[in-house]
Amino acid sequence: MNSDSWHVPSKRLPTAWNAWRNNPGPPMVLYIPSDSLLHRLHPSTKIVGLALLLILTVAFQSPWYQLVILAGVLLLARSAGAFRNLRRILPLMITVLVFSVVSWSLFRRIGDPFWSFGLFTLSTESIRFGFAMGFRLEAMLVSGMVFVSCTKVEEFAYGLRAIGLPFAVSFALSLAFRLVPLFFTRIGTVVQAQQARGLDLKSGNVLQRARKYVPLLVPIFVYAIRDTDLLSMALESKGFGMRGRRTEYLAFPFVWRDYAILGLLVILNIAGWLMPVP
Numbered sequence: 001m002n003s004d005s006w007h008v009p010s011k012r013l014p015t016a017w018n019a020w021r022n023n024p025g026p027p028m029v030l031y032i033p034s035d036s037l038l039h040r041l042h043p044s045t046k047i048v049g050l051a052l053l054l055i056l057t058v059a060f061q062s063p064w065y066q067l068v069i070l071a072g073v074l075l076l077a078r079s080a081g082a083f084r085n086l087r088r089i090l091p092l093m094i095t096v097l098v099f100s101v102v103s104w105s106l107f108r109r110i111g112d113p114f115w116s117f118g119l120f121t122l123s124t125e126s127i128r129f130g131f132a133m134g135f136r137l138e139a140m141l142v143s144g145m146v147f148v149s150c151t152k153v154e155e156f157a158y159g160l161r162a163i164g165l166p167f168a169v170s171f172a173l174s175l176a177f178r179l180v181p182l183f184f185t186r187i188g189t190v191v192q193a194q195q196a197r198g199l200d201l202k203s204g205n206v207l208q209r210a211r212k213y214v215p216l217l218v219p220i221f222v223y224a225i226r227d228t229d230l231l232s233m234a235l236e237s238k239g240f241g242m243r244g245r246r247t248e249y250l251a252f253p254f255v256w257r258d259y260a261i262l263g264l265l266v267i268l269n270i271a272g273w274l275m276p277v278p
Helices: 014-022 043-058 063-080 083-088 090-107 124-149 153-163 167-196 206-212 214-237 256-274
Strands: 115-117 120-122
Touching (some): 043 063, 043 153, 043 256, 063 083, 063 124, 083 124, 120 124, 167 214
Antiparallel strands (some): 115 120
């Protein structure tokens, strides 16, 4: 990785530093180690850039513009190597797209309908609007997945503090960033353990299979309570509530590419909001 994007606090720890940099973290963490341009951006640039990209998707109601934004975000995902994570949520993306197109097309009463049945109506304008909303949600999903694919939890916390958020708020947000995949990892551990003991979770209809998951709630919540207790003790032992100036183990310089990316996104947002709505 380029030296201008990372600052190693101590030259005596190159092995540990490289291990941290290349380690994707515990299971279910979506970060993908890479040396792409998006990975080398300053953490605050990624956070502000994600916000600007989401705002840009709201600027247009045309499905063609939304499709262009979605194509651009997919190119970013390709450059960051995030397709591996996108494949994991592909069923969700297809469901969101189909549900959005169908629901908005049937219930959005705009234009002259060419078909109607009770509460349901269809018009050319409503179908266009349905595709626009579907592509918008897809662009938002892909943007978020690109962000988590190229941003570690430590970088996310650093970026929030660099923006100006208090340490406690930054820590709480970054902790939620970490605990969600950890919670799903715990669920997978419990499910695999019970299946190893002979629990059959795949036979029966939908209601029968859902009922089989009810006994798993107890060990899952026990895991959650235990992890919370261990986390509170770890924070207390490290003086989380103490006052004073905090030092940073990581340091990320703000370089020309950060200014270029943010400037480009600001220009695109201004152009998008000032552009006449088709």
